[in-house]
Amino acid sequence: MLPARGQGVHRLAGHTPAVSVTTAELAPSEPTAPPTDTSDGLSPARRWERLALALLLLGTAAAYLWNISVNAMGNSFYAAAAWSGSRDWKALLFGSLDPGNFITVDKPPVSQWVMGLSGQLFGFSSASMLAPQAIMAVGAVALVYGAVVRATVSRGAGLLAGVVLAVTPVVALMFRFNNPDAVMVLLMTAAAYCTVRALPRASLRWIVLAGVALGFAFLAKMLEGLMVLPALGLAYLIVAPTTLRTRLVHSLAALGALIVSSGWFVLLTILWPADSRPYLAGSKDNTFMDLVLGYNGFARYLGKNHMGGGSNNPFELPEGYQIPEALKQGGFGGGGFGSGPDRMFTGEIGFEISWLLPAALVAFVLVLLSRGRRPRTDLIRGSALVFGLWLVIDSALFSGMKAGMHAYYTLAVAPAIAGCVAIGAHEVWRRRAEAFGRAGGAVLILSAGIWGFVLLQRNSDWQPWLRWTILAATVIAAVGLLVLALPPATRWDRERNRATTVLLIAGVLASLAGSTAYAAATLPQSHTGGSPTVGPARPKPSGPADQFRRQISMLMGGQTDPNLVALLEQTDTEWSAAIDRSSPAAALELASRTPVLAIGGFTSADPAPTLPQFQTMVRNHEITYYLIPEVKLPDSWRVDKPADSSTPAQPNTPQGIWHPAGNKEIFDWVTAHYTATHHFGDMAVYDLTEPAH
Structure with missing residues (x-):
């Protein structure tokens, strides 16, 4: 019977050895680096292990x-x-x-x-x-x-x-x-x-x-x-x-x-060549590394990523209106x-x-x-x-x-x-x-x-x-x-x-x-949109502010009125329509299966297209319609006109109707030279193939 590990001595067949070797020296210590393949000691999987792995992968x-x-x-x-x-x-x-x-x-x-x-x-x-x-x-x-x-x-x-x-x-x-x-x-x-x-x-x-x-x-x-x-x-x-x-x-x-x-x-x-490839959305200069280091990089840690103000600020209402502070805090899209x-x-x-x-x-x-x-x-x-x-x-x-x-x-x-x-x-x-x-x-x-x-x-x-x-x-x-x-x-x-x-x-x-x-x-819940959530279905808030937030969310995510979709399906230009922001453009593309030009990318802050580029595309008959959402603002949001307000009134804006345009230069040019020919739901449609006035 062998002595306990670390204490006994092995002797060679009937001879007293010149050198004694302890059991601890002969026995392998616990490996510091377990073998990495079956030939080195990772034993073949047993039947239950193979079956369990198969059930795990098939079940997933x-x-x-x-x-x-x-x-x-x-x-x-x-x-x-x-x-x-x-x-x-x-x-x-x-x-x-x-x-x-x-x-x-x-x-x-x-x-x-x-x-x-x-x-x-x-x-x-x-x-x-x-x-x-x-x-x-x-x-x-x-x-x-x-x-x-x-x-x-x-x-x-x-x-x-x-x-x-x-x-x-x-x-x-x-x-x-x-x-x-x-x-x-x-x-x-x-x-x-x-x-x-x-x-x-x-x-x-x-x-x-x-x-x-x-x-x-x-x-x-x-x-x-x-x-x-x-x-x-x-x-x-x-x-x-x-x-x-x-x-x-x-x-x-x-x-x-x-x-x-x-x-x-x-x-x-x-x-x-930049003029023969798509604009790299999210970048300020159409370069990949600007997108990496800016919009999708350090800007997220500096708090300057989504909806950073300026022309694409979703809270910039027409002059004379102000969004309630409580609704601002609820957020429209930054993953608050x-x-x-x-x-x-x-x-x-x-x-x-x-x-x-x-x-x-x-x-x-x-x-x-x-x-x-x-x-x-x-x-x-x-x-x-x-x-x-x-x-x-x-x-x-x-x-x-x-x-x-x-x-x-x-x-x-x-x-x-x-x-x-x-x-x-x-x-x-x-x-x-x-x-x-x-x-x-x-x-x-x-x-x-x-x-x-x-x-x-x-x-x-x-x-x-x-x-x-x-x-x-x-x-x-x-x-x-x-x-x-x-x-x-x-x-x-x-x-x-x-x-x-x-x-x-x-x-x-x-x-x-x-x-x-x-x-x-x-698993059984339907998840759509930009911020899906986990767990069982939850009731949606139903207050006035929540209803307005959902309306804005729908507009930012795309208006797919069947009449509007049918109108886009009948176009034969390179782009059936142009609209601010990528999300509504994407929703219209999927509904009509026609290309839709997204002005300004995801947040409408991208400098693409510029007004001259857009004007050239219209002259070349590359776009049929220009679409702009229309939002009815609650009367309770009206405030006295600030004496020193520098916010210009939006042209052709009826009282209480807000057009959340991202690129205001393009919006102002279109509304100054074209007339809305259709209104489908909350969307005004401008026919860019009609003669400009």
Whole structure:
């Protein structure tokens, strides 16, 4: 019988050796970097593990693809670009809003490539546009599963990571929607997976592939796609088992791959003649990097992104009227969430992403504490750094954003939460026979259960039994684990271990219940517009201010009166009509399936077209109609005329009618030389083919 590990001595067949070797020296220590493929020790998946993974991926696909057309065209802004890309190759390449290639959407085109190509292959429809998004969810689940399995050599932990991601409400929302966030997060997750693969052996190939993935994430949503970069770079520099010099060289190679995989498109926009490509929406000078650094970059942190005043200020009413301050505070379109350290836990953001956020932070700390004395190259701790730093850095950046913030942006940290929770749960499971594992598991479960209760309490009319069930189950599991963490009597060790196992499993399942229920409630709801929300349907406010806000929202999002649509369908010019802002132009395109020119881009602040350009297009008979919304203002909003008012009265404006024009130069020129020939609903129609007067 062999002596105890670390104490006994092996002797060679009947001889007294000259050198004694302890069992501890012969026995392999716990690997600091678990093997990365089956030939190196990651054993082939057992039958139940293969079946569980198949059920996870098929279940995700079924849930996300089921009745996906309930979201119709989702965000019409991006749907119009997908429709344009399904009709024209240049529109597909640049992400043009219209097949006439006048202006792009305000994001790079990777997402439009996917949806536009699907439309070319299968015909453009809601299903052909949204189904690729749902398939991306399956890919993201598979990647986070693979990353955690590689990190922990535990397929159970990988399955938990995949489940956590799939049942996160914002994931259930945005992977069935047509915003660029889905493809961006898929690519960010791919970069994290490649980084985890690179860590055990300081693999140049895998870290370069991570750079390639991030390059295309940049081409999906610019700087937001790179928010994970510091986490991946730091994890590799800290953990990779090679010299610091080699780690730095590898990091520079990955950075080079990122620049090449994203820079080719930037270079394309520079080399392609500006007069033969669409205007790059959101930029002030028709350059890609101005869009990156300005409108979609630092402007969001300086509070100068959406609706920045001037000619495109939606609150600039005709002279003699003033919008109530309370309605101003409600906001028309900037994603009005107060910035600060609690942003990730409050309001709609809390419902979309924060269910397991406290547990993920606890899990990250637990892994760091548990493996604090491990070698620098410890893979489990290194992988925890990948996901934990991703979560902390991105959450801090979102919390500091002052303008242009939408709750669904937090989709970018969903894989990080899944990875942290799974790796942390694996660590307490591995140490479940010890006080650390039991106490750590109790804290992990309790943090998720209590926060789930708090979130459900905010919507207390919906399934009130659920929050109390979650609270009771997680508290019981946590208290039980804390009791079991007390010094044990030897004869009860086996029973205590069994109880620990049951409590950990029950506690984790209860912790997932709130997020799962809210994700399940999200799936059947119809989500359209620029700021979709999660959870069950909620009643809409019905006060006068709310009615006016909805009217403005409809006008900003597009007026699709059937008579107006029929009128546009009969046109044969390059653009059937021109209208301020991209969102109403997109809605009209989708309704009439005709190109509509969006004046000024998304916020109407883009200098395209200029008045001379517009006049030339009218003279060349490239546009048939000019459309302008008409809003009846409440009499209660009338104020005395300011003595020193410098706001010019809008021409041809009847008393109490507001024309929220973005480009007032074009509006003034059209209304001075043409007469409205039709009024459909809240839209005035000017026929630009009639002789000017």
